[in-house]
Amino acid sequence: MSIPCLGRVHDRRAVAWESSGVSERRRLPRRYLVVAAFVFVVAASERFGGPLTVDALRGAVSSGTEAAADQLRDRNARGEIHLTFDDGPTPGYTAEILELLDRYDAEAVFFPIGEQVEPNAALLERAVDDGHRLGNHTWAHDRLADLTAWDFDAAVGRTQIAVERATGTVPTCLRPPEGVIDDAAVDMAAAEGLTVEMWTVDPLDWQTDDPDAIARRVIDGAEDGAVVLLHDGGGGRDATVDALGTILRELGRDGYRFTVLPGC
Template identity: 35%
Template sequence: MSSRRVLAELGLGVGLLALTAGLTIDVLSPPGKADTEKARTVVTTAMLQAARTDNRCTRGRVALTFDDGPDIYTPQVLKVLRAYGVRATFFVMGQKAAVRPALIRAEVAGGHLVENHSWSHPHMADLDQAQIDWQLTATQRAITAAGAPAPTLFRPPFGNTNTTVDGEAKLTGMRVIRWSIDTADWRGREPGDIAASVLDQVVPGAVVLMHDGVRQSAATVQALPTVIRGLRARGFCTALATD
């Protein structure tokens, strides 16, 4: 057995013990995680005062999606979405949902979708079937325990999947979904560059990947009003990933 597989199985076992004990532990987390830091306040009064909620679909729908939360910047993302009357889709990590169940409930209360993004953000295709099943089902339990409906969508971390992952997702009641526009916001890009990456590539039916759960998510919050206004100025309405 490879050392990588041994470490993965050890991590999953420790994570399961933590879940059953009502605790959480950082296992195989993605780089750039934000959960040990303090959020900067980047939502301003001026940002919210400029918000409009009109959402005409003259050119088509665009889904705004957020990965790797719930985390320290999720409340500010939710504040901007509420001001602009936007519903979005949050692909959440199970270990973070277990720590911040109130944010899961806030996402649901805002009319957003809460979907599955694995327990600890591993490369899913590197895992065996039992490990894949654990990543999916443990996350489902954490999300429903927090008060959200059982997810019907699974976004594999890094977009890394195979037929086994796809099959296990289907058995768990989910279909696999990726994205069509990657803002690469986790790389530390400036807000203007994040917004431009969306507005320069947008087409009807686009699914936009952003992050509310990494340390660079402050820039995503700052970019979000420009993204929303720019989409609507171009005739696109914002919609849930399943609309």
């Protein structure tokens, strides 16, 4: 039987060393191995509060493996990416997106259109149950500029009520349609308890039917804290769904985690 020793994997290496005339590397004396084993047993016994049983040894190996895996994940982590979906919910597309997010253990924020909330309440309830967050994208994709307080309430306040009635949750973030919002609307949003959330990566998925182009734009723009604008409504979204699988797979492989946008 070969005895593992420092700097060697198998006794055949020792034979190779000896045959090559390398005498500096010698088998570690057996007494050193005995001492090392004794130290290991004592340390393990102290760690687990009792004698080193087979179960305790297995626990030590398992604990060490888990700790190593955690360290590896931390070392490989590239950062967090925040996926957001506007203009939904839409039967079919939103459901497919939810399935992909679940498959890749990813979190996202959905910014629904108010008038689409009640007819598709089950999709939003599922999103909440899956750990995603809901924002506010106005009642009918309204432009948030030059609005009276009444207009703002009809566009944003009405959507707040619809989402709460459908899901029991109250949105805390607002996504202005087309990114248009003036200072007065920002102030009115703050009065409603809403932060205004924009994006940093726009793959223009509403402009193209090419999933590869959508995925490439997102992957190229990926960085820690990136906020990705995607759509689960407002038109055909087959390309977005196809691109999302690639985005989740490739960026996940690169060490990114998909988490909820902090303001939501």
